[in-house]
Amino acid sequence: MSDGExxxxxxxxxxxxxxxxxxxxxSLGIRGGEIFAFLGExxxxxSTLMSMLFGMYEPDEGEIFxxxxxxxxxxxxxxxxxxxxxxxxxxKLISNYTIAENIVLGIEPLKKAAGLFPCVDxxxxxxxxxxxxKSYGLEVDPTLRIEQVNVSTQQRVxxxxxxxxxxxxxxxDEPTAVLTPQEIEFLLEIMxxxxxxxxxxxxxxxxLEEIKQIADRCAILRRGxxxxxxxxxxxxTQELANLMVGRxxxxxxxxxxxxxxxxxxEVEGLTVRNEDHFEVVKDVSFSIRGGEIFAxxxxxxxxxxxxxxxxxxxxxxxxxxxxxKGQDIAGxxxxxxxxxGIAYIPEDRQKYGVIxxxxxxxxxxxxxxxxxxxxxxxxxxxxxxxxxxxxxxxxYDIRSGEGAKTPTRSMSGGxxxxxxxAREIALDSDxxxxxxxxxxxxxxxxxxxxxxxxxxxxxxxxxxxISLELDEVMGLADTIGVIFNGExxxxxxxxxxxxxxxxxxxxxxxx
Ligand SMILES: Nc1ncnc2c1ncn2[C@@H]1O[C@H](COP(=O)(O)OP(=O)(O)OP(=O)(O)O)[C@@H](O)[C@H]1O
Ligand SMILES: [Mg+2]
Numbered sequence: 001m002s003d004g005e006x007x008x009x010x011x012x013x014x015x016x017x018x019x020x021x022x023x024x025x026x027s028l029g030i031r032g033g034e035i036f037a038f039l040g041e042x043x044x045x046x047s048t049l050m051s052m053l054f055g056m057y058e059p060d061e062g063e064i065f066x067x068x069x070x071x072x073x074x075x076x077x078x079x080x081x082x083x084x085x086x087x088x089x090x091x092k093l094i095s096n097y098t099i100a101e102n103i104v105l106g107i108e109p110l111k112k113a114a115g116l117f118p119c120v121d122x123x124x125x126x127x128x129x130x131x132x133x134k135s136y137g138l139e140v141d142p143t144l145r146i147e148q149v150n151v152s153t154q155q156r157v158x159x160x161x162x163x164x165x166x167x168x169x170x171x172x173d174e175p176t177a178v179l180t181p182q183e184i185e186f187l188l189e190i191m192x193x194x195x196x197x198x199x200x201x202x203x204x205x206x207x208l209e210e211i212k213q214i215a216d217r218c219a220i221l222r223r224g225x226x227x228x229x230x231x232x233x234x235x236x237t238q239e240l241a242n243l244m245v246g247r248x249x250x251x252x253x254x255x256x257x258x259x260x261x262x263x264x265x266e267v268e269g270l271t272v273r274n275e276d277h278f279e280v281v282k283d284v285s286f287s288i289r290g291g292e293i294f295a296x297x298x299x300x301x302x303x304x305x306x307x308x309x310x311x312x313x314x315x316x317x318x319x320x321x322x323x324x325k326g327q328d329i330a331g332x333x334x335x336x337x338x339x340x341g342i343a344y345i346p347e348d349r350q351k352y353g354v355i356x357x358x359x360x361x362x363x364x365x366x367x368x369x370x371x372x373x374x375x376x377x378x379x380x381x382x383x384x385x386x387x388x389x390x391x392x393x394x395x396y397d398i399r400s401g402e403g404a405k406t407p408t409r410s411m412s413g414g415x416x417x418x419x420x421x422a423r424e425i426a427l428d429s430d431x432x433x434x435x436x437x438x439x440x441x442x443x444x445x446x447x448x449x450x451x452x453x454x455x456x457x458x459x460x461x462x463x464x465x466i467s468l469e470l471d472e473v474m475g476l477a478d479t480i481g482v483i484f485n486g487e488x489x490x491x492x493x494x495x496x497x498x499x500x501x502x503x504x505x506x507x508x509x510x511x
Contacts, residue, residue, distance in 0.1 A: 005029060005031065006029030006030055006031055006032075006065070006068075007030060007031060007032035007033075007066065007067055007169065007200050008029065008030040008053065008064070008065070008066060008169060008200070008202075009028075009029045009030075009064070009065040010026055010027060010028055010029075010049075010053075010062065010063075010064055010065075011027050011062055011063045011064075011065070012025050012026070012027055012061060012062040012063070013025070013026045013027070013049065013052065013059045013061070013062035013063075013064070014026075014059060014060050014061040014062055015045075015048055015049075015052065015057060015059050015060055016060050017048075017401050017410065018401050018402055019400075019401030019402040019403075019406070020224070020400070020401035020402075021224045022045045022048040022049075022224055023045045023048055023049050023052075023059070023224055024045075024223075024224040024225045025061075025062070025225070025226075026045075026049060026062070026221075026225070026226045027062075027226070028219055028226060028229055030200060030202065031200070031216075032198070032200050033195060033198050033199070033200055034195070034200060034201075034216040034217060035191060035195055035201045035203060035214055035215045035216050036200070036201070036202050036203070036215065036216065036217050036218070036219070037202075037203045037204070037205060037210075037211045037215035037217070037218040037219070037232070038050070038202070038203070038204045038205075038218070038219050038221065039205070039206075039208070039211060039218055039219070039220050039221070039240060039243075039244050040220060040221035040222060040244055040442070041222065041223075041244060041245060041399075041414075041442040041444060041445070042399065042412050042413070042414025042415050042417075042418065042440075042441060042442050042445055043223075043399035043400070043411075043412040043414065043415050044221040044222055044223060044224065044244075044412075045221050045223075045224045046173070046204045046221055047089055047173055047204065047412060047413065049221070050086065050171050050173060050202060050204060051086075052064070052073065053073065053079065053084060053086075053169075053171065053202075054073070054076055054079045054084060054085075054086040054171060055073035055074060055075045055076045055077070055078045055079035055084075056076060058072070058073070058074060066082050066084070066169075067082075080165060080167070082169075083166070083167050083168035083169060084167060084168075084169045084171065085162035085165055085167025085169070085170050085171065086162070086170075086171040086172075086173065087155075087158045087159055087161075087162055087170075087171070087172050087173060087175050088158065088173055089173040089174050089177075089204075089413045089440070090413065091154050091155065091157075091158055092158075093146045093154055093157060093158070094146065095145070095146045095147040096145055096146070096147060097145065097146060098122075098142065098143055098144060098145050098146075099129070099140050099141065099142045099143070099144055099145075099146065099149070099153075099157050100122055100125050100126045100129055100142035100143065101122065102146060102157055102161065103125070103129055103142070103157060103160055103161045103164050104120075104122075104125045104164070107165065108120040108121075108122075108125070109121045109124050109125055109128075111124070125142070126142040126143065128164070129142040129160060129164065130142060132160055132163055132164060133156070133160060136159075136160075136163065136186075136190050136193075137186045137189075137190070138156040138159055138160055138186075138190075139156070140153055140156050140157060140160065148275070150300065150301060150305070150347075151178045151347055151348055152178050152179055152180065152183065152300050152301070154178075155175065155178045155179060156183075158175075159172075159175065159187070167199075168198075168199055168200065169199070169200045169202070170194065170199055170200070170201050170202065171202045171204075172191075172201065172202065172203050172204065172205075173204045174204055174205055174206070174413065174440055175187060175203070175205075176188075176205060176207060176210060177205075177206075177439050177440045178439070180299050180300045180468055181468070181470070182299070184210070188210065188213055188214045191203070191214055192214060203215060206414075206440065206441065206442050206443065208237040208240050208241060208443070209237065211232055211237075211240065212232060212237055215232045216231065216232060217229060217230065217231050217232060218230060218231075218232050218235070218240065220240070220243045220244050222244065222245075222246055227243055227244075228243060238251070241443050244442065244443070245442070245443065245444045249443055249444060249447065250447065251443070251447075253450055253451075253454070253475045253476070255454060255475075255476075256454075256458060258291060258292060258457075258478045259291050259458075260289040260290065260291050260292050260478075261289055261290030261291050261460050262289060262290055262325075263287045263288070263289050264288055264289060264290050264324065264325060264430050264431050264461075264462035265287060265288045265311070265322075265323070265324055265431050265462055265464065266287040266321070266322075266323045267284060267285060267286055267287065267307075267311065267320065267321070267322055268285045268320060268321040268322075268323075269283050269284075269285055269319060269320040269321065270283070270284045270285070270307065270310060270317055270319070270320035270321075270322065271283055271284075271317065271318045271319040271320055272303070272306045272307070272309075272310050272315055272316075272317050272318055273318045274306075279318070279486055280303045280306050280486050281303040281306045281307055281310065281317075281486050282303075282485075282486040282487050283319075283320075283487070284303075284307060284320075284483075284486075284487070284488050285488070286481055286488060286491055288431070288462040288463070288464060288479075289462060290430070290460040290461065290462050291457055291458070291460050291461070291462075292457065292462055292463070292478045292479060293453070293454075293457050293463040293465055293476050293477050293478045293479070294462070294463065294464055294465070294477070294478070294479045294480075294481065295464075295465040295466070295467065295473040295476060295477035295479070295480050295481070295494075296464070296465070296466045296480075296481050296482075296483050296488075297467070297470065297473045297480055297481070297482050297483070297502050297505075297506060298468075298482060298483035298484060298506055299468075299484075299506050299507075300468055302483045302484055302485055302486065303483055303485070303486035303487075304435075304466045304483050305347050305435065305466070307466075307483075308344070308346070308347075308433050308435050308464065308466055309346075310322065311342070311431075311433060311464070312334065312337060312342055312344040312346070312433055313329075313332060313333060313334040313336075313337045313342075314334065314344075314346070317330060324337070324340055324341060324342065324430070324431060325340075325341065325430060327340065329342075338367060338427070338429070341429045341430035341431055342429055342430075342431045342433065343424040343425065343427045343429040343431070343432045343433065344424065344433045344435075345420055345421060345424050345433065345434045345435055345436075345437055346435055347435045347436060349416065349417060349420055353416075353420045354408050354416055354419065354420060355408065356407075356408050356409040357407070357408070357409065358407075358408055359404060359405050359406060359407060359408065360389060360393070360398070360400055360403070360404055360405070360406045360407075360408055360411065360419060361385045361386055361388075361389035361403075361404030361405060362385060362408075363408050363419060363420075363423065364385070364388060364389045364392055364404075364419060364422065364423045364426075365384070365385040365388055365389065365423075366423075367423065367424075367427060368427070372384065373387065373388060374388070385404070386404050388426075389403075389404035390403065390404060392419075392422040392423070392426060395422065396418045396419070396421065396422040396448065396449075396452075397418070397444075397445065397448065398415050398418045398419050398422065399412070399415050400412075400415055413440050414440050414441050414442060414445060417439065417440050417441060418441065418445060418449070421434075421437055421449055421452070425452055425456060429461070430461060430462060431461070431462045431463075431464065432453075432456055432461055432462070432463045432464070433463075433464045433466075434453065434463065434464070434465050434466065434467075435466045435467075436466065436467055436468065436469075437449055437453065437465070437467070438450065438467075438469070438472060450472070450475070450476060453465070453476060454476065457478075465477065470499060470502060470503065473502070474494070474499055474502070477494040478493070478494055479491065479492070479493055479494060480492055480493075480494050480497055480502060482502055482505035482506055484505065484506060484507070484508040485508060489505045489508070489510060490505045490510075
């Protein structure tokens with residue numbers, strides 16, 4: 001028995017993986033009805049600790065108490081039976097099932113067909129989902145398949161799935177990383193509501209403002225160890241950041257004046273249609289010079305991803321010209337575009353960014369596996385991969401259990417992300433397309449990646465930055481294009497637009 005003060009209590013929890021102690025003797029208690037945040041660098045052990053509370057792993061050592069009772073959480077079903085729910089950092093949805101089917105999976109409501117045969121009553125489920133999504137402001141169309149909706153909708157589905165199961169202890173692993181600022185506000189309000197109704201919320205996030213805004217207490221992890229648990233109101237964001245990283249972090253960017261070179265990318269009259277033949281990008285034209293960071297600001301879902309996909313070759317434009325250093329590339333394959341000088345960090349990294357079953361070293365070298373140092377005379381050179389990987393691992397502080405030979409699947413979300421950024425920058429391409437390059441990264445890593453992006457620009461690269469973080473756009477961009485409903489409403493040098501103005505254009509307010 002524990003003393004009853006806590007709804008969740010962990011005592012001396014240790015979890016080891018090959019080459020690393022992910023959680024090292026962690027003891028803490030979470031009170032019923034509070035919002036308890038976890039803060040820590042990428043790879044600090046946050047997801048691992050919460051995965052054990054959700055029954056996905058068992059601790060090597062230590063005990064877990066729920067409502068005062070010692071429990072063995074040997075599966076997520078065992079956790080669900082104790083009313084514990086979790087929204088994972090990487091979604092666990094089935095892409096060719098509908099949203100409703102995903103949400104009810106395993107607990108489908110039944111009805112009798114022709115009054116006789118039990119079959120899944122998807123209509124009832126859809127209605128319940130519609131009601132839920134309305135009351136929480138988490139808009140979804142339950143009849144769409146997961147593969148038809150974007151990342152942010154998928155995240156909403158995960159949240160609805162947990163709410164549908166009426167969990168009492170709700171674990172959110174970086175739920176806001178893929179949401180727009182408006183959606184984040186909504187979610188934080190929802191969390192406040194849930195707390196009022198007595199639910200306990202565990203929130204893993206890298207965003208200090210979210211912790212300040214909503215959490216009651218915060219635990220800080222560093223390299224597998226619990227550093228401190230403290231009431232949020234007593235600490236400033238700067239203090240939290242310093243505790244997390246273990247040193248003083250600077251929260252500002254230094255940017256040298258821009259020196260533009262020749263035009264690298266020219267897009268003219270680009271029009272992209274989606275599956276339903278609807279124009280999601282409408283007659284968009286812009287160009288990016290060497291040494292220029294061109295940022296597209298916009299609310300998610302306004303066509304920015306489709307622009308990036310069309311340039312990189314993942315989506316076929318309906319109309320328009322795309323030229324790279326004067327060469328028309330609109331008909332080229334993805335690989336031909338990579339060779340012509342395009343690096344791409346896509347929105348959905350686990351789908352297009354990395355191959356989870358490959359090692360870290362393989363993923364870092366994968367885009368150039370057919371040339372030295374990765375292969376010679378058609379034969380792969382493991383040594384070439386290893387050396388290349390080790391250099392990037394140091395430069396980008398990519399943390400994992402076993403260095404280059406770590407299976408990518410086992411790496412923490414933020415460290416997978418760092419690996420993709422490192423690989424794409426290392427391609428030494430003339431055009432770098434970055435979609436949400438710092439999503440899911442801790443403050444120290446964001447600082448590092450943003451510096452690297454500025455370095456590339458200073459080396460004369462053209463950068464297309466697509467970010468939902470207005471701060472990131474304002475901090476990095478030389479030129480800002482604001483997209484709304486598939487149209488570039490405004491293109492302007494960054495210095496001539498205030499954050500408020502950009503925000504207005506993002507909402508479709510012209511002039
Ligand atoms: N299944 C696994 N097999 C091997 N190593 C693992 C596994 N899961 C996690 N690890 C390792 O444990 C460490 C902690 O990972 P974890 O995912 O808990 O970090 P995190 O704090 O959630 O980081 P992030 O902020 O990047 O999501 C990492 O070094 C990771 O490589
Ligand atoms: Mg994590």
